[in-house]
Amino acid sequence: MQTDWRSSLKRVTAEYGSDLSLSCTFQNKDSDEIIVQWLYQNSTDTNHRRSKSHWKPLFLNTQSLIPRETRYSIQQKIQKINRTFIAYSTILTLTKVTDSDEGLYMCKSLLPKTIQMTYQVQVIQSLDINPKQLIIPSDEMGKYSIQLSCILKDNHTNRRHHDIFWWHNNKRLGSRTNRFARIIKNFTQHSVTSTLFYTGDSSFITGNYVCESEPLRRHISVKLQTNISSS
Structure with a gap:
């Protein structure tokens, strides 16, 4: 054929x-x-x-x-x-x-x-994101840094390439598109870990994050802590 x-x-x-x-x-x-x-x-x-x-x-x-x-x-x-x-x-x-x-x-x-x-x-074998949820303390004002990790486990990492992408509120993240985002990849014999370091105003970096190895997607929500006062 x-x-x-x-x-x-x-x-x-x-x-x-x-x-x-x-x-x-x-x-x-x-x-x-x-x-x-x-x-x-x-x-x-x-x-x-x-x-x-x-x-x-x-x-x-x-x-x-x-x-x-x-x-x-x-x-x-x-x-x-x-x-x-x-x-x-x-x-x-x-x-x-x-x-x-x-x-x-x-x-x-x-x-x-x-x-x-x-x-x-x-x-x-699997695709996971850590942590599963992240809450920013309410007393953190101004710039704040978060660290998220996406772990792809594969028995054949040593002989093939994997692309892992990060998204924040439906916008692609990367050092070329966002100067506040830094992505580092680490490789072992059976896994690839993509770590996202993201810095910005605490209200700016909240929202939904996705790590993707197409078509697989893993989600995490970053929220601001809300204070509930009791009388």
Whole structure:
């Protein structure tokens, strides 16, 4: 099977034991017949970079080509855009992900023209954020510094790269975008820790924080302590 899947490759992180959904959307004329395939190539084939890689068929439209594998399911949605065009969406879901599910997943529209999207799935052990909640004392006025850590555990940290991003109230944080934010990464044999140091006025740094290794997200709320006086 000759495919140039690298041009449309998207990396996705899945947590061991969780469910994973991958989706593709194609726009076609309402009158056209739509044929969509889902295919899989395991990480062994991918890492060895065979000249003739083996792709395993999973689904043809909604028809399963692996009836004995019950962890896979497929959904399709058709939405009319206008009188001429429709949006055809296909969603592949894999339940209780394991290390053996790592690899490439391709959805490919065969008619009326060939369009494809490829996901590279990496399975990690866990993604956690510490602390779970942070309360700033009410007597802290002016500038205040917080420290948050995002810990990604992976049995294969030594041979692959992980991106971890930080967000504050839906805005991306980084030294290039915010001079009050500093992010440091530490690596061990089986983990990556991204630590956020953030300094600013106590009322400014409160809010919702997210650490993300797409599509996994972990949340923490930073709040100001409220004094409740009793009579």
